[in-house]
Amino acid sequence: MNIVIFGPPGAGKGTQSKFIVKKFNLYQLSTGDLLRNEVKNKTELGLKISSIMNSGQLVSDEIVGNLIEKFVSNNKYKNKIIFDGYPRTLIQAKNLDNLLKKYDQNINIVLKLSVSLDTIKKRISERQIQEKRSDDNEATAIKRYETYEKSSALVLDYYKQSNLLKVVNGEATITKINSEISGLIESIKG
Ligand code: AMP
Numbered sequence: 001m002n003i004v005i006f007g008p009p010g011a012g013k014g015t016q017s018k019f020i021v022k023k024f025n026l027y028q029l030s031t032g033d034l035l036r037n038e039v040k041n042k043t044e045l046g047l048k049i050s051s052i053m054n055s056g057q058l059v060s061d062e063i064v065g066n067l068i069e070k071f072v073s074n075n076k077y078k079n080k081i082i083f084d085g086y087p088r089t090l091i092q093a094k095n096l097d098n099l100l101k102k103y104d105q106n107i108n109i110v111l112k113l114s115v116s117l118d119t120i121k122k123r124i125s126e127r128q129i130q131e132k133r134s135d136d137n138e139a140t141a142i143k144r145y146e147t148y149e150k151s152s153a154l155v156l157d158y159y160k161q162s163n164l165l166k167v168v169n170g171e172a173t174i175t176k177i178n179s180e181i182s183g184l185i186e187s188i189k190g
Pocket of ligand 1: 031061086
């Protein structure tokens with residue numbers, strides 16, 4: 001089973017992905033983590049994208065596309081991926097479908113975590129204290145939220161049309177969200 005977890009920055013995608021990975025024996029593919037790693041290791045790619053990431057904008061579809069192909073093409077992860085933070089644009093959503101098809105796979109469910117901007121601001125300022133991410137200040141958080149708002153509607157429509165989209169209330173407690181998500185995944189496993 002392949003899962004997409006979708007939602008604004010600070011919605012809890014990372015937290016929920018870690019839970020799903022454990023419970024359903026999957027692998028988390030977080031494009032944000034992969035990109036942050038490149039920046040941390042000061043690779044050629046990292047140097048190219050650090051200012052884009054710090055300004056709260058999206059890096060190019062091509063860059064993230066290349067990163068995820070390395071994962072999708074690896075047999076170890078076949079039908080065992082939770083895509084955390086990918087796709088974020090309609091082009092990425094279409095690219096992902098094509099890529100999965102190329103490797104004889106598909107998406108089984110898209111989980112959207114719905115959270116208000118007020119909650120996001122609160123969560124991001126808490127995370128800034130814990131994780132010290134350079135893009136977790138309030139100004140960048142708002143910019144990231146705006147970036148999300150701009151591109152998310154088309155992605156959500158795309159998945160609604162293919163009947164894959166399930167919306168989860170991301171304002172609930174972590175445990176409650178865990179159990180709602182588990183139920184949804186169990187239900188498609190049959
Ligand atoms: P995240 O950890 O998912 O919030 O991602 C942090 C940052 O990485 C984003 O603000 C973007 O700059 C970049 N990023 C992560 N995933 C993507 C993606 N799918 N497409 C473009 N940029 C991305």
